[in-house]
């Protein structure tokens with residue numbers, strides 16, 4: 001950064017008022033062509049916060065790729081204060097293979113901050129820190145559940161930090177989880193640099209989920225408005241009040257078998273409610289899976305084949321249980337995927 005708020009990323013200068021696509025070189029693969037970290041920079045005419053927006057850190061988590069595509073086309077980001085650093089596909093290797101991992105079988109989100117002399121995965125993490133995070137004042141990383149699982153749209157963040165908490169509330173999804181950082185995660189490396197960052201989770205790997213995409217587009221725009229980078233919408237939607245989970249637990253299969261799910265994502269459940277039934281593949285036995293606690297289903301498996309010990313449902317408990325339930329209903333009604341246009345003006349993915 002210079003005084004006139006020109007950005008230099010991957011050796012390329014982006015002057016105030018410029019929009020540029022930059023290909024940042026990362027580690028050379030065995031094939032003949034170079035793989036790059038494709039970055040779109042929107043540098044506003046006026047100075048302000050510099051927000052990085054990343055997706056597909058896990059290469060098969062693609063809702064965020066679509067969220068960023070819609071955002072970059074939105075008329076609302078045309079006149080920015082500050083800058084948007086958009087990286088729709090961080091793990092290009094995994095994205096090409098439809099895989100969470102890199103070719104060295106590592107998880108990028110356990111390799112941060114990485115290093116230029118480390119593994120292939122560590123080198124990609126290092127380039128991302130040097131070129132993207134070092135130029136940013138705030139960040140949002142977009143994820144989905146892992147393969148064969150889906151998540152209710154939710155924000156994970158360290159809420160002890162007041163600045164992060166206000167961004168988490170601005171994002172406007174009903175469920176916020178005050179989540180500890182994992183070793184080697186992007187969130188940990190970014191927090192160590194005192195850059196406030198949110199992690200958004202919504203939908204399933206290798207699938208588009210229209211509700212999660214709409215919630216992501218609207219959430220990022222709301223955060224940008226909260227930071228003063230764009231004007232607030234002219235017709236603000238009735239704001240969803242996020243509710244912070246006090247704890248979350250996974251319900252696992254006590255027996256292997258064929259799973260029939262009885263409760264949808266976002267359902268409000270009581271202790272003892274039947275969540276699913278597991279039966280033997282030949283119909284020889286049948287066992288119910290019940291909820292050990294009251295709460296809201298924020299994640300679940302999508303695969304009807306389960307081994308003993310598999311994680312089936314992720315349930316969040318809240319101090320104000322019924323408030324959380326009401327906010328989820330309001331949120332789902334507002335972002336109804338059957339409605340013809342979304343907050344970004346895009347028709348739904350059907």
Ligand SMILES: [Zn+2]
Nearest residue numbers: 058061143144
């Ligand atoms: Zn992920």
